Amino acid sequence: MTECEYCRIAEKKMEAKKIFEDNKVIAILSEKPASLGHIIVFPKQHFPIIENIPDHLTAHIFQIVNKLSIAVFDSLGAQGTNIIVNNGVSAGQDKAHFCVHIIPRKENDNLGLTWETKHLDEEQMSTIELNLKEETKNIGEFEKEAPTPKKADIKKETISGDENKENYLIKQIQRIP
Amino acid sequence: MEVSKEQAAALQEKLQNMSPEELRNFQKQQCIFCHIIAGKVASRKVYEDERCLAVLDINPANPGHILLLPKEHYSIMPQIPEEEIGHLFTVAKHLSHALLKAFKVEGTNIFVANGIAAGQRAQHFMIHIIPRKENDGLELTIPQHEITEEQMNKIRSILAERIKEKMDFVPSEEPESPQIEEPKDSTDKEIKIEIKSPKKEVVNAEFKEEVKTYVKSESSRKYHVENCPFAKRIKKPVFITKEQAKEFEPCDCTEKKIETSKKEQNPINKKEKKEDKVDLDDIAALLG
Numbered sequence: 001m002t003e004c005e006y007c008r009i010a011e012k013k014m015e016a017k018k019i020f021e022d023n024k025v026i027a028i029l030s031e032k033p034a035s036l037g038h039i040i041v042f043p044k045q046h047f048p049i050i051e052n053i054p055d056h057l058t059a060h061i062f063q064i065v066n067k068l069s070i071a072v073f074d075s076l077g078a079q080g081t082n083i084i085v086n087n088g089v090s091a092g093q094d095k096a097h098f099c100v101h102i103i104p105r106k107e108n109d110n111l112g113l114t115w116e117t118k119h120l121d122e123e124q125m126s127t128i129e130l131n132l133k134e135e136t137k138n139i140g141e142f143e144k145e146a147p148t149p150k151k152a153d154i155k156k157e158t159i160s161g162d163e164n165k166e167n168y169l170i171k172q173i174q175r176i177p
Numbered sequence: 178m179e180v181s182k183e184q185a186a187a188l189q190e191k192l193q194n195m196s197p198e199e200l201r202n203f204q205k206q207q208c209i210f211c212h213i214i215a216g217k218v219a220s221r222k223v224y225e226d227e228r229c230l231a232v233l234d235i236n237p238a239n240p241g242h243i244l245l246l247p248k249e250h251y252s253i254m255p256q257i258p259e260e261e262i263g264h265l266f267t268v269a270k271h272l273s274h275a276l277l278k279a280f281k282v283e284g285t286n287i288f289v290a291n292g293i294a295a296g297q298r299a300q301h302f303m304i305h306i307i308p309r310k311e312n313d314g315l316e317l318t319i320p321q322h323e324i325t326e327e328q329m330n331k332i333r334s335i336l337a338e339r340i341k342e343k344m345d346f347v348p349s350e351e352p353e354s355p356q357i358e359e360p361k362d363s364t365d366k367e368i369k370i371e372i373k374s375p376k377k378e379v380v381n382a383e384f385k386e387e388v389k390t391y392v393k394s395e396s397s398r399k400y401h402v403e404n405c406p407f408a409k410r411i412k413k414p415v416f417i418t419k420e421q422a423k424e425f426e427p428c429d430c431t432e433k434k435i436e437t438s439k440k441e442q443n444p445i446n447k448k449e450k451k452e453d454k455v456d457l458d459d460i461a462a463l464l465g
């Protein structure tokens with residue numbers, strides 16, 4: 001039995017207000033929402049932080065997030081949305097399972113979610129830039145999903161299969177000495 | 178710069194008469210981030226590829242705060258094509274990883290604000306990647322509010338309708354009842370296994386024997402396929418093989434079954450025949 005709440009939801013061992021599910025991702029309504037319509041999207045497989053997730057799945061998760069965010073815009077009359085990933089305990093992550101928050105926003109809803117800016121001098125900025133560039137230069141090759149073997153479409157074959165032609169082929173075979 | 182009322186009105190009119198293409202170009206001209214991408218404004222680039230650019234925020238929330246921008250001008254996320262979204266967030270993931278490695282920080286926030294109400298200030302869509310440390314003084318915690326079951330269900334139904342339309346997904350009406358968890362008691366499990374195993378053996382045994390395809394009742398002369406509605410009504414079913422069935426009268430259902438089984442077999446036969454033909458051709462070529 002897994003202790004992780006989201007894994008238990010994915011395994012259908014726990015109730016949740018599910019609003020979307022496909023073979024990789026689940027979206028639920030937050031039990032303690034920041035605002036009405038606060039959605040949490042998470043992969044079915046257990047990953048603690050975003051760095052653990054394969055590239056193709058990351059892309060898929062955020063494509064779903066985008067669609068759900070459009071649905072929130074359309075149906076709940078939100079004036080904006082925040083998409084937030086808390087990656088790590090010090091970033092505010094409270095569950096050991098990666099998730100994305102979609103929070104519908106309205107003007108003057110007093111949710112906060114802004115930050116005080118800090119001032120850094122040119123030298124500090126340059127050091128940061130150099131350090132970061134060192135780490136980002138290797139970015140570029142993204143893992144793609146391994147192609148799944150295509151299932152033979154039996155239905156199509158029966159439709160396209162022309163019986164006369166089939167017989168003709170058999171006759172051909174029979175004629176060859 | 179003060180704008181007079183007349184100027185504002187003129188601008189408004191100009192904007193209204195613009196085609197979407199022109200409007201986009203106009204927005205591009207006004208957008209500081211498009212200028213950064215074009216290289217007209219200096220910036221501290223930390224990553225660039227053909228579709229996106231990552232720069233350091235000049236007013237960072239924390240040292241190392243990155244802005245990831247698509248090179249194409251989009252105001253908000255819903256305008257962005259799906260493929261592009263996938264790429265942007267994949268890069269965001271790698272940038273987050275780079276931050277973790279470069280500054281030995283303990284976490285990152287990936288943050289998107291869509292719309293002014295959500296705190297978006299620039300007209301260009303961007304993803305914020307903010308490095309985090311314990312007690313760094315940033316108040317980015319997501320507030321939590323209590324909500325009634327009723328409200329939740331209402332929102333769920335509103336959203337569900339939209340999602341069904343857009344994404345072709347129908348959530349079950351009632352929240353799915355959780356599956357009964359396996360009993361923790363080990364003795365219970367053992368008993369379960371004991372029940373399961375003889376069943377399996379029976380199944381295997383049936384396969385080993387001749388396949389008993391048809392069902393008939395003890396009294397009547399008609400025999401049926403197993404899933405025929407008549408067969409289901411038989412109180413004391415007797416299973417017979419095809420050989421045995423020859424002595425009795427077939428029900429209509431048996432013909433159907435033959436048809437379906439033919440269909441299933443057809444494609445396989447075809448393939449085999451085609452392969453045969455190729456082989457024969459090869460042989461013929463060698464001979465010829």
